[in-house]
Amino acid sequence: MSEKSEQQVGLGPIPFYKPSVSEEEIAAVVDTLRSGWLTMGPKTRLFEERFATEVGASHAIAVSSATAGLHLGLDAMDLQPGDEVLVPTITFASTAATVVHAGAIPVLVDCEADTLNMDVDDAARKCGPRTKAIVPVHLAGHPCEMDRIAALAAERGLRVMEDAAHALPASYRGRSVGSISELTVFSFYATKNLTTGEGGMVTTDNAELADRIRMRRLHGMSRDAWKRYRSDGSWRYDVAYPGFKYNTTDVAAALGLVQLDRLAAMQERRMAIARRYMAALADCREIELPAVRPEIGHAWHLFIVRMNHDMLTIHRDAVIEAMTAAGVGTSVHFIPLHVHSYYRDRFGYNDARLPEASRQWERMISLPLFPALSDADVDRVAATLVGIVERNRR
Numbered sequence: 324m325s326e327k328s329e330q331q332v333g334l335g336p337i338p339f340y341k342p343s344v345s346e347e348e349i350a351a352v353v354d355t356l357r358s359g360w361l362t363m364g365p366k367t368r369l370f371e372e373r374f375a376t377e378v379g380a381s382h383a384i385a386v387s388s389a390t391a392g393l394h395l396g397l398d399a400m401d402l403q404p405g406d407e408v409l410v411p412t413i414t415f416a417s418t419a420a421t422v423v424h425a426g427a428i429p430v431l432v433d434c435e436a437d438t439l440n441m442d443v444d445d446a447a448r449k450c451g452p453r454t455k456a457i458v459p460v461h462l463a464g465h466p467c468e469m470d471r472i473a474a475l476a477a478e479r480g481l482r483v484m485e486d487a488a489h490a491l492p493a494s495y496r497g498r499s500v501g502s503i504s505e506l507t508v509f510s511f512y513a514t515k516n517l518t519t520g521e522g523g524m525v526t527t528d529n530a531e532l533a534d535r536i537r538m539r540r541l542h543g544m545s546r547d548a549w550k551r552y553r554s555d556g557s558w559r560y561d562v563a564y565p566g567f568k569y570n571t572t573d574v575a576a577a578l579g580l581v582q583l584d585r586l587a588a589m590q591e592r593r594m595a596i597a598r599r600y601m602a603a604l605a606d607c608r609e610i611e612l613p614a615v616r617p618e619i620g621h622a623w624h625l626f627i628v629r630m631n632h633d634m635l636t637i638h639r640d641a642v643i644e645a646m647t648a649a650g651v652g653t654s655v656h657f658i659p660l661h662v663h664s665y666y667r668d669r670f671g672y673n674d675a676r677l678p679e680a681s682r683q684w685e686r687m688i689s690l691p692l693f694p695a696l697s698d699a700d701v702d703r704v705a706a707t708l709v710g711i712v713e714r715n716r717r
């Protein structure tokens with residue numbers, strides 16, 4: 324890997340992400356459009372059944388987004404004003420925004436230095452008399468310490484809802500993510516490992532909770548509204564709760580069903596790309612590679628490297644700028660919640676209260692990782708990064 328490869332002319336830019344949609348998905352969507360049933364219906368039911376089987380859960384409820392699923396999960400817990408929910412500070416906005424929407428207070432938790440996942444010791448420290456739930460996020464697709472989280476939850480009487488937006492398919496000590504905790508929420512947003520454009524799924528083994536979420540997903544009506552429009556359906560319904568409009572559509576489900584068929588193959592490719600990055604960057608001491616614990620199966624949604632600033636004359640931000648200039652798209656996952664104005668102003672969070680995450684996020688860069696990325700693309704991304712680092716060694 325020389326500087327030459329990053330300066331080769333005539334090579335197109337490598338985007339940070341490109342969705343993997345084949346002719347099969349396109350045909351399935353067109354079929355559904357021709358079927359006369361567009362919104363939630365038989366395709367959604369099939370998608371839910373197949374997804375539940377895929378992750379080993381008793382129930383799967385399809386929703387319009389992971390954000391909707393997180394909100395429904397918290398809403399189903401019937402939290403009271405002043406109740407607290409533990410959320411990692413390194414996550415996407417909606418993990419905590421939905422806690423606010425559910426009328427509770429998000430309590431931000433620091434991260435582990437190696438995996439960047441929620442630090443369970445810090446979660447335990449921040450657990451108080453009003454703490455009702457914990458929402459671990461499997462950052463980049465690396466599952467959190469679920470045994471320790473389950474033990475903390477049992478000890479303190481907390482509900483557990485996993486934000487598995489990055490973690491399909493992933494496993495922890497041989498168990499599939501989606502079958503471990505009381506509630507798990509997946510995202511099918513355009514950039515995620517399985518996409519329906521927009522969409523999400525809630526999984527649970529608790530039948531009562533599944534019924535509640537299913538009902539609240541569609542206006543709080545006592546029976547699935549779609550049944551009302553079948554020829555044998557009755558026009559009668561009852562509103563038993565002020566529910567939400569968080570259902571998905573059969574158009575999205577048709578896309579999801581094909582994506583589910585392709586998931587194993589897409590995952591193979593993600594793993595091969597991750598291995599190739601690991602090998603290509605292994606000798607570069609200025610770059611810290613992602614930690615992978617032996618007891619987990621990684622979904623490889625993201626490949627997050629970290630800059631060892633003490634060995635470099637430039638900051639992460641300048642590395643990102645140089646990558647962009649060389650035609651390689653990158654991103655940062657995530658700017659921690661405590662850095663954002665809402666969380667600073669409303670709850671008084673600052674770097675001192677979340678020291679590890681404050682140190683780590685400044686070093687993070689997410690590299691392109693999607694199934695259509697070729698080996699040559701991966702090599703070019705790695706060579707570009709190594710070239711930038713080598714020219715800016717301390």
Ligand SMILES: *Cc1c(COP(=O)(O)O)cnc(C)c1O
Pocket residue numbers: 387388389390391414415417418460486488489509510511512522523
């Ligand atoms: C993408 C994402 C979400 C939100 O997913 P949507 O389906 O877009 O609502 C939530 N949490 C994390 C960690 C995410 O990356």
